[in-house]
Amino acid sequence: MxxxxxxxxxxxxxxxxxxxxxxxxxxxxxxxxxxxxxLERLILQSGRSATSQEIKLLxxxxxxxxxxxxxxSGARTLHTPDCIIxxxxxNAAAHAVGSVLDGVIEVAERRLxxxxxxxxxxxxxxxxxxxMGFCFFNNIALAAEFLTREMGFKRVLIFDFDVHHxxxxxxxxxxxxxIFFASIHQDPRTSFPGTGFAHERGxxxxxxxxxNVPVPPGMGDEEYLQIFYxxxxxxxxxxxxxxxxxSAGFDAHRDDPLASLNLTERTFRELTRELKQLAEQYAxxxxxxxxxxxxxxxxxxxxxxxxxxxxxxxx
Ligand SMILES: [Zn+2]
Numbered sequence: 001m002x003x004x005x006x007x008x009x010x011x012x013x014x015x016x017x018x019x020x021x022x023x024x025x026x027x028x029x030x031x032x033x034x035x036x037x038x039l040e041r042l043i044l045q046s047g048r049s050a051t052s053q054e055i056k057l058l059x060x061x062x063x064x065x066x067x068x069x070x071x072x073s074g075a076r077t078l079h080t081p082d083c084i085i086x087x088x089x090x091n092a093a094a095h096a097v098g099s100v101l102d103g104v105i106e107v108a109e110r111r112l113x114x115x116x117x118x119x120x121x122x123x124x125x126x127x128x129x130x131x132m133g134f135c136f137f138n139n140i141a142l143a144a145e146f147l148t149r150e151m152g153f154k155r156v157l158i159f160d161f162d163v164h165h166x167x168x169x170x171x172x173x174x175x176x177x178x179i180f181f182a183s184i185h186q187d188p189r190t191s192f193p194g195t196g197f198a199h200e201r202g203x204x205x206x207x208x209x210x211x212n213v214p215v216p217p218g219m220g221d222e223e224y225l226q227i228f229y230x231x232x233x234x235x236x237x238x239x240x241x242x243x244x245x246x247s248a249g250f251d252a253h254r255d256d257p258l259a260s261l262n263l264t265e266r267t268f269r270e271l272t273r274e275l276k277q278l279a280e281q282y283a284x285x286x287x288x289x290x291x292x293x294x295x296x297x298x299x300x301x302x303x304x305x306x307x308x309x310x311x312x313x314x315x
Contacts, residue, residue, distance in 0.1 A: 003312040004106060004115030005033075005042035006099040011120045013088035020258060020295040021122065021134040029118055029291075032301035038308060043112060047099025047119075055097055055137055057145045058172055060129045067093060067136050083131040093121050093136040100139045100290055101146050107288050108151055108243065114276070114311050116248070117290035118304070124166035124247050124292050125193060132168065133193055139290055140247050141172045144179045147243050154178055157241035157278075160185070161271055162249025162292040163259040165196025165212065169247065175206040180239050182211040182232060184224070186252070186259055190217050211235055217260035221267045224252075228271065236278055244279040244287040246272075250294030250303040258295050268303045272310040287311070 007030065012023040033039040055064050070078045071090040078085050096119035106112040123140055125133030140158055147153040158173075160166040160183040173179040181202075188194045202210035213231055215224060250268060252261040272289075279287035289307065294300035 001113040001312050001314060003042050003308065004045050004103060004112040005039070005308070006045045006047045006103055006115060006117040006119065008046045008095055008099065010088065010092050010095045013086070014092035014121055015086035015088070016084040019084050021120065021293070023120075024297060025294065025300060026118055026120060028297040028301040029304045032305050033308065036305055038305060038312070041312060042308065045099070045102070045115075047095060047102050049091070049095045050097035050101060054101060054146070055094065055142065057149065058128060058141055059137060063129050063131070067131065078136070079131045082134060083136065089121070089136065096121065096123070096139050097137050097142050100143045103288050104143045104147055104243070105151070107286050108147065108153070113285060115288045116304070116308055116311060117288070119291055122249070122292045124160060124162060124169050124249070125164070126168045127171060133164065135168065138168045138172065140245055141169045143245055143288070143290075144173070148178050153243050155180065155239060155241050156243045156245060157182065157236060157239060158245045158247060159236070159275055160247035160249070160292070161252065161268070162247055163252035163256070163261055164192055164249065164293060166247055167193045167195045170196070170200065170210055173206065174200075174202045174210050175204045177205055177209045180209045180211070180241065182236065184213045184215060184228065184232065186261055187214040187216050191259060215261070218262055220262040221264055224261070224263055224267055225270055228274070233274060240282045241278065242283050242286070244275055244283055246275055246287065246289035247292045248289040248307060249292030250300050253294070253296060253299040253303060255296040255299040256294065258293070265303055265306045269306045269310060272307045276310060
């Protein structure tokens with residue numbers, strides 16, 4: 001398969017110091033893929049910066065200006081203490097959005113079979129008007145919005161397997177049926193950001209097009225995959241997505257320092273295989289994933305490698 005791998009040195013310049021969401025995450029991924037000989041088989045893409053107009057597809061002018069101004073002024077954080085900012089944060093965040101938009105266009109028009117975006121800062125906690133949980137602009141939500149608004153897609157699936165609930169992504173789309181948000185995450189009573197209960201199912205015209213499956217701390221591969229096959233997969237099949245987007249956070253791994261699930265590489269391999277098959281069945285193979293969380297460098301790089309091996313495989 002022609003699998004695009006989007007990354008850019010600008011992402012390393014979003015300097016968060018010793019915070020767990022730091023540039024070493026992308027360095028570890030790149031080193032792993034190089035040492036395993038996988039990187040040279042992928043189609044390397046350096047992406048581009050998004051315009052303010054593109055970021056405004058979902059975010060307020062106020063947030064965009066606030067990120068830009070905070071970066072320029074030498075501020076250390078924006079909105080919450082865990083959103084650390086540095087001189088290049090706005091440029092990195094705008095470039096992350098641009099790469100993701102470039103990726104969906106390339107996959108939509110079949111110049112790439114599929115793609116993975118190794119971008120940072122991550123995005124799924126970012127709301128219309130606020131940065132949150134290490135996130136400034138919601139990369140995946142902007143990709144879904146672009147596909148529906150600008151490219152005519154009618155049923156875009158966002159599957160989020162990050163261990164944390166993608167509150168920002170859900171809030172953008174919970175009243176819509178053209179974008180289906182499905183997430184498995186650690187029980188919100190025990191985990192950031194405290195949303196993503198099973199009763200949050202969308203509203204108005206979007207009722208039934210948000211699916212939240214919280215799971216208790218300590219859950220391992222077997223039980224987690226059973227929940228995916230029993231409670232999630234049938235809903236995804238029923239939706240018949242015409243594009244599959246994946247919020248790929250790898251922090252549900254048992255070695256991750258920020259959460260308490262007990263998964264191994266096996267789960268990420270199986271989820272990737274199932275999502276790729278779903279895309280092949282309904283979406284002409286169109287699937288793109290992008291990095292969200294994952295904070296143990298060995299676990300993260302090994303999970304990304306497994307994820308990419310499946311995306312890249314001819315099947
Ligand atoms: Zn996370």
